[in-house]
Amino acid sequence: MNAFTVAKQTSMDAIDGLDTLDDWEDAVIDLFLHAANSFGLPKSYGQIYGLLFCRDHPLAMDEVLELLQISKGSASQGLRALRQLGAVSSVFAPGDRKERFVAESRLRKLVGGFLREQADPHLEKGLARLKQIESLVNYIQDVDARKRGARRHEILSGWHRQMSRLLPWVKMIVGKSDRLPQKSSD
Amino acid sequence: MNAFTVAKQTSMDAIDGLDTLDDWEDAVIDLFLHAANSFGLPKSYGQIYGLLFCRDHPLAMDEVLELLQISKGSASQGLRALRQLGAVSSVFAPGDRKERFVAESRLRKLVGGFLREQADPHLEKGLARLKQIESLVNYIQDVDARKRGARRHEILSGWHRQMSRLLPWVKMIVGKSDRLPQKSSD
DNA sequence: CAGTTTGTTCAAAAAAACTTGAACAAAATA
DNA sequence: TATTTTGTTCAAGTTTTTTTGAACAAACTG
Incomplete structure (x- = not known):
C-alpha cells in the first residue's frame, strides 16, 4: 500500500x-x-x-x-x-x-444458528445426564425411594421431550416475515 | 425442641x-x-x-x-x-x-415465570433502546447515512416485533402435555 | 423482657468469565 | 529465502459475578 x-x-x-x-x-x-x-x-x-x-x-x-x-x-x-x-x-x-x-441480518438465520450451537448441544448433554440419572435410580434398594427417583426421572424426561419439540416451532415462527416485506431482498 | x-x-x-x-x-x-x-x-x-x-x-x-x-x-x-x-x-x-x-414441577409455570422475569424485561428495555436509536438516526444530516440508519432501525424493529410474537407461542407450546399424562396430578 | 429462633443484608473474599497483548504460525511477496 | 502481512493462541491480567459469613432485625417463647 x-x-x-x-x-x-x-x-x-x-x-x-x-x-x-x-x-x-x-x-x-x-x-x-x-x-x-x-x-x-x-x-x-x-x-x-x-x-x-x-x-x-x-x-x-x-x-x-x-x-x-x-x-x-x-x-x-x-x-x-x-x-x-x-x-x-x-x-x-x-x-x-x-x-x-x-x-447476517436475517433473524431466522441468527436464531437458527443460536439454537444449533447453543440449545441443541445443551439438550444432548441433558439427555446423557438423564440416562445417568435413570441408571442411578435403578440402583436404589428401597422401593419407595426408587419410586420417587423414577417419578423425577419421568418428569425430567417429559421436560426434555417438550423442549425438543419446542425448538423446531421457534425456528418456524421466527422468520415468517423476516426483514419487513418492503423492498424484497434475498 | x-x-x-x-x-x-x-x-x-x-x-x-x-x-x-x-x-x-x-x-x-x-x-x-x-x-x-x-x-x-x-x-x-x-x-x-x-x-x-x-x-x-x-x-x-x-x-x-x-x-x-x-x-x-x-x-x-x-x-x-x-x-x-x-x-x-x-x-x-x-x-x-x-x-x-x-x-414447582410444572414446566409451563417454570417457563412462564422465566419469560415474565427475564425475557419480558429485556424486550421492554430493547424497545426503549430502539426509540433512542430512532431519534439519533433522525439527527443524521447526510441523506444516505440517514437512510442506512433508518434501514437498520427498521430491521431491529422487525426483530423486536417477531420476538414479541414468539413468546406467547412458547408459553402455549410448552405445557401442552405437562408432567406426562399417567397418574393425573394438579 | 431476656433469650432463642428464623431470616435478611451487604461488604469483603472467592470464583468465574472476559480481555489483553506478546509470541507464534501461515501465507503471500519481493 | 527474508520480509511483511494477516490472523491465531494462550498465559496473565482485569473485570464481573457469585458466594460467604458476621452483623443485624424481626418474631416468637419462656
Missing part, C-alpha cells in the same frame, strides 16, 4: 464517516452488547456483531478492533465465534489478502 | 435417608446446576431448585444449606429469587415457625 492509497482512503473514510462511529451506531452496538449478555455471550461478540450490522460494506479485523477499541485477541475470537454461530460471514475482496466480515 | 424430639427426627431422617443426598439426587442437582448456568442464573439457584425438585416434602432453609453445603446468604437469596421466578413456593407447616419450600 503506497502513500497515495493511504491518503486517498483516509480522506474517503473521513468524508463517509466510516472510520469513526456515529452516535446511532454507538447506540446499536450498545444494544447488541446488552443483547449478547442476555444470551450468555461475551459482550465483545455483541459489539462486533453490532458494528458489522450497522455497516453496508464488509470490515476487516483490523478495522473492527480499531473502531471498537478492543484487542486483537478479542476481535479474532469474537469473529470466529460469530462465524461459527452463523451471525457473520466472511468475504474475500478480489486482490486483497484480508478477510472481511459482514453481519 | 427437646432431646427426645431431636433424637426422633435424627433417627427418622437416617432411616429415610432424607438428611443426606442420594447419588441420583446429586446427579439431578448437578443437572439443574448446569441448566441454571445456561439460563444465566447462578449455579446455586440451580442446586437449590434441584434439591427441592427431588424431594416430596418441603424443606426449610437450614435443611437446604446443610444438604447443599452452601452459605446462609446463598440459600436466602437463592430461595427468594426462585420464589420470584415462580420456581419454588413456600408453605408454612402448622405449629412451626419455619418457612418451608417446595419446587
Whole structure:
C-alpha cells in the first residue's frame, strides 16, 4: 500500500464517516452488547456483531478492533465465534489478502444458528445426564425411594421431550416475515 | 425442641435417608446446576431448585444449606429469587415457625415465570433502546447515512416485533402435555 | 423482657468469565 | 529465502459475578 492509497482512503473514510462511529451506531452496538449478555455471550461478540450490522460494506479485523477499541485477541475470537454461530460471514475482496466480515441480518438465520450451537448441544448433554440419572435410580434398594427417583426421572424426561419439540416451532415462527416485506431482498 | 424430639427426627431422617443426598439426587442437582448456568442464573439457584425438585416434602432453609453445603446468604437469596421466578413456593407447616419450600414441577409455570422475569424485561428495555436509536438516526444530516440508519432501525424493529410474537407461542407450546399424562396430578 | 429462633443484608473474599497483548504460525511477496 | 502481512493462541491480567459469613432485625417463647 503506497502513500497515495493511504491518503486517498483516509480522506474517503473521513468524508463517509466510516472510520469513526456515529452516535446511532454507538447506540446499536450498545444494544447488541446488552443483547449478547442476555444470551450468555461475551459482550465483545455483541459489539462486533453490532458494528458489522450497522455497516453496508464488509470490515476487516483490523478495522473492527480499531473502531471498537478492543484487542486483537478479542476481535479474532469474537469473529470466529460469530462465524461459527452463523451471525457473520466472511468475504474475500478480489486482490486483497484480508478477510472481511459482514453481519447476517436475517433473524431466522441468527436464531437458527443460536439454537444449533447453543440449545441443541445443551439438550444432548441433558439427555446423557438423564440416562445417568435413570441408571442411578435403578440402583436404589428401597422401593419407595426408587419410586420417587423414577417419578423425577419421568418428569425430567417429559421436560426434555417438550423442549425438543419446542425448538423446531421457534425456528418456524421466527422468520415468517423476516426483514419487513418492503423492498424484497434475498 | 427437646432431646427426645431431636433424637426422633435424627433417627427418622437416617432411616429415610432424607438428611443426606442420594447419588441420583446429586446427579439431578448437578443437572439443574448446569441448566441454571445456561439460563444465566447462578449455579446455586440451580442446586437449590434441584434439591427441592427431588424431594416430596418441603424443606426449610437450614435443611437446604446443610444438604447443599452452601452459605446462609446463598440459600436466602437463592430461595427468594426462585420464589420470584415462580420456581419454588413456600408453605408454612402448622405449629412451626419455619418457612418451608417446595419446587414447582410444572414446566409451563417454570417457563412462564422465566419469560415474565427475564425475557419480558429485556424486550421492554430493547424497545426503549430502539426509540433512542430512532431519534439519533433522525439527527443524521447526510441523506444516505440517514437512510442506512433508518434501514437498520427498521430491521431491529422487525426483530423486536417477531420476538414479541414468539413468546406467547412458547408459553402455549410448552405445557401442552405437562408432567406426562399417567397418574393425573394438579 | 431476656433469650432463642428464623431470616435478611451487604461488604469483603472467592470464583468465574472476559480481555489483553506478546509470541507464534501461515501465507503471500519481493 | 527474508520480509511483511494477516490472523491465531494462550498465559496473565482485569473485570464481573457469585458466594460467604458476621452483623443485624424481626418474631416468637419462656
